[in-house]
Amino acid sequence: MSRRGARLSDVARLAEVSPGLVSRIVNDDPTLKVRAATRERVLEAVEMLQYIPHASARALRSSRTGLLGFALHRVNDPIYAQLVDSAQAAATSRGYSVVLLSAEDLMGRPSAHRALVRGHRVDGLLIQSGFQAVDAGLQDVAREVPSLVFNADETPGLRTLRLDDAAAARAATRHLMDLGHTRIAFVGAEGATSRRRFQGYAEALSGGGLAPLPMIAGGWEAESARAEIASSLAAGGEATGLVVASSTSALGVHAGVLASGAAIPEDISVVSIHDTWFAEHLTPSLTVVQLPLADIGSAAVDLLIEQIEESTEGETVLDEQPPRLIQRASSAPPPQR
Known part of the structure; x- marks a missing residue:
């Protein structure tokens, strides 16, 4: 069954539950008490049928959340403080807010992936790549929602941004x-x-x-x-x-x-x-x-918003500002032997 054609009743039939229960699960009803096995069966049916809730489909066509997801590896790494600050400032100036996400968690929990992408919880994703094997999965996510992948090599079908x-x-x-x-x-x-x-x-x-x-x-x-x-x-x-x-x-x-x-x-x-x-x-x-970490944060937001307006692919390398050596005390001539 096609992604566009799947209905709530189709999911309910496949999962052998009521349509009302399906609706409460896919909309993350906080008051719902249901067995974990039942919830997983419903989510597997959603995945199999590529079902998009009607409210989310309407949101995709007619409105936006005003949120940009920022999926980072090692979200507490101090290296990224400048990058995150500049991304948040750039997003605010464009009328958006940034939500920080763990890249590992996003790939480790399929239900989070489904809720984020198919539930239209964000208008677009900034995805940090270039670090480990899980990146292949993150790049698959990038093909399902307007995305800007930074640190990755140039990749067909994706819009990428990286430093030199x-x-x-x-x-x-x-x-x-x-x-x-x-x-x-x-x-x-x-x-x-x-x-x-x-x-x-x-x-x-x-x-x-x-x-x-x-x-x-x-x-x-x-x-x-x-x-x-x-x-x-x-x-x-x-x-x-x-x-x-x-x-x-x-x-x-x-x-x-x-x-x-x-x-x-x-x-x-x-x-x-x-x-x-x-x-x-x-x-x-x-x-x-x-x-220039601050530059890549603001550039990433600008390029992502362009992706939300019109999807493109290609690579941008921030190389206008050359790397700057800051010599401190840890480097000196080698020992004489």
């Missing part, structure tokens, strides 16, 4: 090369964002006649990065300079290097992509390459 990650990694790597480092490693993670940054790191080394070292898979969290760098150093890692994929990861790298007994920057220099509030308060303070 490779340029940021080139700047960080060249800074260490200019200081005299020849053994420079990249501490990265899974996903397209890290791949682009590793590419920039490798390009900078190649331009200086140096070869890249195997990537240290530190992940996007401070805890995993600390454990991985400690393991690498214990195994005899000889890098004198580290380019780290994000400042949150660099927080863990910084702690792991010091815990191993090495000194920063006397033994190992550390340079991070992204600046955030804690970077200058570490001891020693963290050298970073600053990217």
Whole structure:
């Protein structure tokens, strides 16, 4: 049965319940008490028939909620404070409000996905991609509702926006090369964002006649990065300079290097992509390459509203403002051996 043709009675018949119960479930009636198995059976029928409640269908045609969903990985990551602030300001100036969502939760709970997309709870979605395998599922969501996917590689059928990650990694790597480092490693993670940054790191080394070292898979969290760098150093890692994929990861790298007994920057220099509030308060303070996070927040909202008005596809790279190196105390010439 087609998505447009499904009726409430069709869902009720398939789920073997009354149409009234179906209506209360799909409209999230807070007073409803129903067995979990029954609720799931109804939602499976909704999914199978691609049913859209009549009220939601009318909303799709004639009105808007004034809400934009913002699906982020690691919503509490301090890196994204500027991005979220600028997105909220841009949305307010355009007459919208922003609702923060967990990308992992959105994909982990199919009922949340159905309620959000088919229930027309938001007019559009800003979706953070480029970090992990679940991104494929998020990109499927982006094809069901007006969306702007940021941090992703260019993807057919989607409107995407990203920063110039490779340029940021080139700047960080060249800074260490200019200081005299020849053994420079990249501490990265899974996903397209890290791949682009590793590419920039490798390009900078190649331009200086140096070869890249195997990537240290530190992940996007401070805890995993600390454990991985400690393991690498214990195994005899000889890098004198580290380019780290994000400042949150660099927080863990910084702690792991010091815990191993090495000194920063006397033994190992550390340079991070992204600046955030804690970077200058570490001891020693963290050298970073600053990217325009505030710009991507406001640009994402503007592009999303364009998507709501008229759907398009294609990629935008924010590269007009070059990455800016902020040298602090964590980078210096390599040790003399």
